[in-house]
Amino acid sequence: MSETPEAPLGKRRWAIAEGYIPAWSNGPEPQMTSHETACLLNAGDRDASVTITAYFEDREPAGPYRVTVPARRTLHLRFNELEDPEPIPPDTDYASVIESDVPIVVQHTRLDSRQAENALMSTVAYASD
Amino acid sequence: MSETPEAPLGKRRWAIAEGYIPAWSNGPEPQMTSHETACLLNAGDRDASVTITAYFEDREPAGPYRVTVPARRTLHLRFNELEDPEPIPPDTDYASVIESDVPIVVQHTRLDSRQAENALMSTVAYASD
Amino acid sequence: MSETPEAPLGKRRWAIAEGYIPAWSNGPEPQMTSHETACLLNAGDRDASVTITAYFEDREPAGPYRVTVPARRTLHLRFNELEDPEPIPPDTDYASVIESDVPIVVQHTRLDSRQAENALMSTVAYASD
Amino acid sequence: MSETPEAPLGKRRWAIAEGYIPAWSNGPEPQMTSHETACLLNAGDRDASVTITAYFEDREPAGPYRVTVPARRTLHLRFNELEDPEPIPPDTDYASVIESDVPIVVQHTRLDSRQAENALMSTVAYASD
Numbered sequence A, B, C, D: 001m002s003e004t005p006e007a008p009l010g011k012r013r014w015a016i017a018e019g020y021i022p023a024w025s026n027g028p029e030p031q032m033t034s035h036e037t038a039c040l041l042n043a044g045d046r047d048a049s050v051t052i053t054a055y056f057e058d059r060e061p062a063g064p065y066r067v068t069v070p071a072r073r074t075l076h077l078r079f080n081e082l083e084d085p086e087p088i089p090p091d092t093d094y095a096s097v098i099e100s101d102v103p104i105v106v107q108h109t110r111l112d113s114r115q116a117e118n119a120l121m122s123t124v125a126y127a128s129d
Helices: none
Strands: A011-019 A035-042 A048-056 A062-069 A073-078 A094-112 A119-124 A126-128 B011-019 B035-042 B048-056 B062-069 B073-078 B094-112 B119-124 B126-128 C011-019 C035-042 C048-056 C062-069 C073-078 C094-112 C119-124 C126-128 D011-019 D035-042 D048-056 D062-069 D073-078 D094-112 D119-124 D126-128
Touching: A011 B073, A011 B094, A035 A048, A035 A062, A035 D094, A062 A073, A073 D011, A094 B035, A094 D011, B011 C073, B011 C094, B035 B048, B035 B062, B062 B073, B094 C035, C011 D073, C011 D094, C035 C048, C035 C062, C062 C073, C094 D035, D035 D048, D035 D062, D062 D073
Parallel strands: A048 B073, A073 D048, A119 B119, A119 D119, B048 C073, B119 C119, C048 D073, C119 D119
Antiparallel strands: A011 A094, A011 A126, A011 B035, A035 A073, A035 A094, A035 D011, A048 A062, A048 A094, A094 A119, B011 B094, B011 B126, B011 C035, B035 B073, B035 B094, B048 B062, B048 B094, B094 B119, C011 C094, C011 C126, C011 D035, C035 C073, C035 C094, C048 C062, C048 C094, C094 C119, D011 D094, D011 D126, D035 D073, D035 D094, D048 D062, D048 D094, D094 D119
């Protein structure tokens, strides 16, 4: 818990208990397409190898999905664009665990444009080590 | 505080100080029905026995409500569907404490469709041990 | 940091860095009146004496505002209803610090109905001790 | 982790992994102009010298941007008003790290008015030391 100012920023394990990809959208693409995003920040000097596991209500978890966040970069990952090993189905409750080999910071955001006007939500994910 | 990468993810006590079930809705059911959700993630290998207590402004707490979140599963629990020992009244301020016998992660979300367009909010709950 | 399951839930100092009372509203009162709320949960067995201090951009802080949250109760406090020692002006950026003599949990929510459809946001406040 | 009641409130390093300045707006200015805000609270008795670094997906970070938050004051900083050393481009994913020489509290908020009705989101930023 006592990070020095020089310590890498963030944690190596994160959880997003709320997951849901809206099944339809309204408005100009791609900005107004309904989507669910995990924003990953790697403020450190080493590339981050990240694995994502998706949990469901009534089946075994999916994944791992693998992405790299280069050093000093951010990656805004849209869950609806994950394809390998399998897409995450829309209109289905899920949750996710995000693990990295170096500390990162994770924030969760959804833009929901199922009705004419978009709705937004965001929260820092749950951080562990 | 020093969880190893193998430690179960999460905490055993959570609090959601903001609770409110909107009294009416707009839009297609069930997706657009106003609701308040506690998203529970059990990423561990043991089933989680969870009890929920609801607090109000002017009466003693209600509950405990009991649910199980199986190992490696998520449960998106709608507060407006709780029935036993009593339903939570709509249009009433409340708060909740969620306790589990194994570590879980809890996120709080509300979809409010009282007006024509829906509004969303979400936050990781307050974690304790 | 090692609270036992019997320890009181929460912390004694909280901060909400984002504060803003919308200056106008749309929709039926009181539910759709624009408002900013601090949801306080006292899950313990002793009444909580709470003081709130409001910080601004260009003047000294206002307060303390004083409220009591009884044992095993929640209080959803609307900032726009604070009157003593002075109301918080609408359409003005502010922040708040909430201090309690026993542990509580604080969540921050705004309903903004300045346009025809309401927008919502919520986050657990920053917890300290 | 064991702050006394007299300890300065907050932390010295914060991260906002989600950053995005909407490219257009609807509604009366300036309240309804789409914007992204870092709300900084300095509840202590010493002025805070704050530096902000912005991270992107495909280039080196921008900054540092420098602001001062006086003692006992809050500053609601709109990212779209940062100019020196360079503006943050709209419609571009970014993230930010906020560092202060004294403890502060940071909350992240976006008002998105790209469609006719505004959407809001807010979360306490990720705190480190």
